[in-house]
Amino acid sequence: MRIDVVTIFPSYLQPLREALLGRAIDRGLLEVAVHDLRDWTHDVHQAVDDSPYGGGPGMVMRPQVWGEALDDVLATPDLPARLVVPTPAGRPFTQATAHAWAAEERLVFACGRYEGIDERVLLDARARGITVDEVSIGDYVLVGGEVAVLVMVEAVARLLPGVLGNPRSAAEDSFSDGLLEGPSYTRPEVWRELAVPDVLRGGNHAAIARWRRDRALERTRDRRPDLLDALGPDALDAADRAA
């Protein structure tokens, strides 16, 4: 997968080259290119924003700069790409989104700051047949889209074949079966007088699987009843029985 990020703070994306993702890049599983939006300005101040029409606080990112930047970035390499614009006004980014995007050849992220990017940039891209997704990583506002890009790239890249050491990890993620993951334990058996649940130390794999499912149902009911509702009435009954 090829990932491009256009931003006025390229150094914000440096964490993508660390640890697991850095190794995936080194192994050629992922290609990441970060572009400085200011490279497409032509004035001495390298202005990327201007006052909003209609008044109001803050500044809006200029369409000319973004238009030229995206023209160039989307054209090289000339691969089918999904243009992603992180914004608090976007559709929710979920594990299902991450799985869908993991099948893409190319993702191009446009990092807005200030009050966002002039709407005509997205209209123009869509009019030229580019898939444009405006997505939010949660109900809160950041200063810029860069942090959201780090979140989304990590969520997508870990699903790419070969990135995670054990592919079962992704298969058994929270949300993979619609439930939150239950509690995990490792050695020692007793720590500060707290013991690992007996069932996990026995060899009965069916009992362990059932115990884990029950804990997942219970945790989901307690923390994310909305996810349980989405699974239907049987799931809620099962969660009540699991407690």
Ligand SMILES: COC(=O)c1ccnc(N)c1
């Ligand atoms: C500037 O971008 C944001 O504030 C943002 C982006 C994606 N998701 C959010 N919840 C906020």
